[in-house]
Amino acid sequence: MRLKSYLSFQPTWTKVVDALFALNVPNSERKVDPAVRVNIFLQSWQTYQNKNQIPRLKTLTDTAKKYGLRIEGIAFSRVILRNMPIWYHREADPLIRSMNSTKASVCLRTKHKIRTVGETVDLTTKIQDEAHTQSSVCECTGCNEIRAKWKCEHPHGCANQAKKLLDTLPPKWDPRSELPEDYQGEYKTSREENRNNIKPFDKRITTAGSISDIFRIFTDPDTKTTNQLPNLKEPAEILEDVVAATDGSCENNGEEN
Ligand SMILES: [Zn+2]
Ligand SMILES: [Zn+2]
Ligand SMILES: [Zn+2]
Incomplete structure (x- = not known):
């Protein structure tokens, strides 16, 4: 099976390969519940990448290594963030690896x-009602x-654990963050630009589509990826935020005087 078709996450074959990867794990990973081993490129559990691996599967991991396959992008759409596996999330704080057995x-x-x-997000939203008590x-x-x-006999405990799992995600991978797609909107051209046949530079940087779109090959191993979200608001929008913030403090100042 080719790496490209494997990473397109098409049903049947990818599932079979994932299941085989999940079975062929080193001893150190045996305690990972097989049901949560979804995909080695999206999660942080390890599979055999040596002669203990089925040769055809070893070819997949070897190819990935050879071509410098990794997750790369400035920002990803909320749809993509939501579709990532939560257990052993590859970009989460390593702490998440110890949160499986509670x-x-x-x-x-x-x-x-x-x-x-x-x-996971959907479960946490169920206990955000004002009427909810922590019990x-x-x-x-x-x-x-x-x-x-x-x-479930302990809804609060479960929803609370769901929140703790989400809190291990860096802002770029947390669908609860304000993402560039939230304020960058659609790509628009003005009437003036249309008339003059000018295409302004598309500043939107969100990778959309499906999970298979988050992978890049031929990446530079010396350039580290970042999990911080860029702030790409237009200067005017940033100014609005500042005005809103200072407005509040001005009022308070006024009261004190
Ligand atoms: Zn409640
Ligand atoms: Zn429960
Ligand atoms: Zn329970």
């Missing part, structure tokens, strides 16, 4: 069947829904 995490995987970042016997709408839908 009672809540086991419940998140077995009862809630949570696999992606998006599913497993909370009877708010969200907690009751969690109990009914997933037969």
Whole structure:
């Protein structure tokens, strides 16, 4: 199987290959629940990359290494961020690797069947209601829904663990962040530009599409990637933010005087 078709995440074959990768893991990785080993290029668990690996699979990892395959991009769309696997998320703080075996995490995987970042976010939003109390016997709408839908007896604990998992994601990988796509909008040309047939530089930097679009080959190993989100707001927008912020403090100053 070719690396390119493998990374296009097409159903059947990719799934078979992923399952085989997940089975052929070194001893150090045996404690990782096989159900959460989704893909070696998206997560931080290790598979055999030596002679212990099935030769055809070793060819895949060798090819990836040879061509410098890695995840690269200035910013990714929220759709992509939500589709990433949450367990062993490759770009998360390594702390996430030790968060798999708590009672809540086991419940998140077995009862809630949570696999992606998006599913994790959706669970946390259920306990954001004002009526929610920080207790497993909370009877708010969200907690009751969690109990009914997933037969979970500790909705607060599970939703809280979901939040902790998300908190290990750097801003660039956290769908709860304000992303460049939120303020950069669509690519527009003015009437003037249209008339003169001018195409202004497209400043939008979000990689959209599917997870297969986040990989780049021939990357430079000496250039480190960053997980910080760039601030690409137009100067006018930044000014608005500053004005909004100083407005508030001016009022307070006024009261003090
Ligand atoms: Zn449970
Ligand atoms: Zn509640
Ligand atoms: Zn639960």
